[in-house]
Structure formats: structure tokens, C-alpha cells
Amino acid sequence: MSLIVKICGLSTPETLDAALVGGADMVGFVFFPPSPRHVTLDVARALGKQAKGRAVKVALSVDADDADLENSIDALRPDILQLHGRESVARVRDIKQKFGLPVMKALAVETRAELAALPGYAAVCDRILFDAKAPKDATRPGGLGAVFDWHLLEGLDLKLPFMVSGGLTAANVAEALRITRAGGVDISSGVESAPGIKDPDMIRAFIRAARATEELTT
Ligand SMILES: O=C(O)c1ccccc1N[C@@H]1O[C@H](COP(=O)(O)O)[C@@H](O)[C@H]1O
Numbered sequence: 676m677s678l679i680v681k682i683c684g685l686s687t688p689e690t691l692d693a694a695l696v697g698g699a700d701m702v703g704f705v706f707f708p709p710s711p712r713h714v715t716l717d718v719a720r721a722l723g724k725q726a727k728g729r730a731v732k733v734a735l736s737v738d739a740d741d742a743d744l745e746n747s748i749d750a751l752r753p754d755i756l757q758l759h760g761r762e763s764v765a766r767v768r769d770i771k772q773k774f775g776l777p778v779m780k781a782l783a784v785e786t787r788a789e790l791a792a793l794p795g796y797a798a799v800c801d802r803i804l805f806d807a808k809a810p811k812d813a814t815r816p817g818g819l820g821a822v823f824d825w826h827l828l829e830g831l832d833l834k835l836p837f838m839v840s841g842g843l844t845a846a847n848v849a850e851a852l853r854i855t856r857a858g859g860v861d862i863s864s865g866v867e868s869a870p871g872i873k874d875p876d877m878i879r880a881f882i883r884a885a886r887a888t889e890e891l892t893t
Pocket of ligand 1: 683684703705707710711712735737759804806815816817818819820821840841842843861862863864865
């Protein structure tokens with residue numbers, strides 16, 4: 676199966692275009708007001724139309740209630756929901772049933788202990804995204820450019836597709852994939868010139884670097 680490359684936190688037509696033309700498989704939009712990448716419903720509606728049929732649209736939320744989820748889904752028309760907060764297994768199941776969309780649950784990993792939560796989530800969601808744990812005083816649970824110890828995923832036998840994120844860049848993506856054997860990679864800060872400001876050249880360079888690893892393994 677080919678590697679899934681996701682560019683997250685897109686918020687302008689120009690940078691979305693760079694991701695789409697560059698060959699991103701998934702494009703992510705952040706619905707979380709404290710984030711520098713937060714998109715309003717109007718912006719999400721326009722970007723959603725631009726991305727339609729060209730890549731998988733991902734709506735990222737953090738412990739959102741049903742009303743906020745409904746509004747973001749109505750605006751973006753996503754293909755999948757990325758739940759990046761402390762959503763419980765029961766809440767993930769509930770969201771899937773209510774909204775009828777596939778769910779990718781983000782799990783923050785710092786030690787092997789956090790992987791104990793995996794079977795519960797694996798039973799209810801469609802995809803797992805491993806990310807670094809945010810510091811206690813962080814204003815958001817992700818999108819911080821923080822890397823986790825990829826060796827924690829070494830030899831992981833998960834019967835579900837999984838992706839890796841957290842501090843990825845064009846320079847380290849090959850190493851992350853070599854160690855984790857993930858089926859996909861997700862990036863936000865690593866393709867930005869400043870928090871929330873995506874750089875089209877960095878987007879293209881990251882996609883190229885990730886694709887180059889496929890050539891090494893196929
Ligand atoms: O991007 C954000 O602002 C964000 C806010 C809240 C939760 C998650 C967020 N981003 C996701 O975090 C990971 C890692 O990002 P980075 O590459 O280390 O910056 C990625 O999945 C983003 O989609």
C-alpha cells in the first residue's frame with residue numbers, strides 16, 4: 676500500500692493548492708480556536724470546495740461538542756474526522772455513530788504505558804494517529820513541532836492503519852518511517868515559516884521527501 680501523506684493546518688487557498696498539486700493524499704483543517712491554524716466556518720467552506728475530490732479532507736477537532744462538530748462538518752464536508760483531544764473510547768464510538776464518518780483518533784505517546792489505551796480505541800475507530808505528548812502548559816494538544824520516541828512503535832502489531840505525526844520535517848521523515856513502519860505521515864509545523872504560516876516550498880519539499888522513502892521500500 677502506498678504511503679499516505681497528510682498536510683495539516685491549511686488555512687489559505689494558496690497553501691492548500693501547494694499541498695494538492697504537490698500530491699498530498701490528505702489535507703487537514705483545524706477547528707480549534709486557540710490554534711494559530713484555526714479556520715472559521717466560512718474559510719472551511721471555501722477550502723472544502725477547493726479540495727473536493729482532489730484529496731481526503733480531514734476535520735481536526737479537540738474535545739468538540741456535537742454542535743461544533745456538526746457545524747464544522749456542514750462547512751467543510753470532510754471525508755474523515757480527526758479527534759485530537761481527550762475523547763474517550765465511548766465518545767469516539769458515539770461520534771462515529773452520530774455523524775456517520777470515519778474517525779482517526781490521535782493518541783499522544785511519551786512512554787510505552789500510553790500504548791495500553793490502543794486496543795480500546797482500535798476497536799472503535801478507523802485509523803490511529805500517533806503524536807507527541809504536549810507539555811502541560813501548552814495551549815493546544817498538537818501542532819507544536821514536538822517529536823516523540825519513534826522506537827516506542829517499533830514492531831507494533833496493530834490491525835488498523837496508523838500514521839505518525841509530531842515534529843516531522845523533510846529531513847527526518849525517512850528516519851521516522853524506517854523506525855515506525857507507519858502507513859502514513861502527518862505534518863503541520865514542519866512546513867511553516869512561523870506558527871500558522873504554511874510555506875508552499877516546504878510543503879512540496881516534505882511531500883517529495885516522504886515519497887522518496889516509498890522508492891526505497893518498494
Ligand atoms: O495544528 C494544530 O494547531 C493542532 C491543534 C490542536 C491539535 C492538533 C493540532 N495539530 C496536529 O498535531 C500533529 C503534530 O503537528 P506538528 O507537525 O508537530 O506541528 C499533527 O497531527 C497536526 O495535525
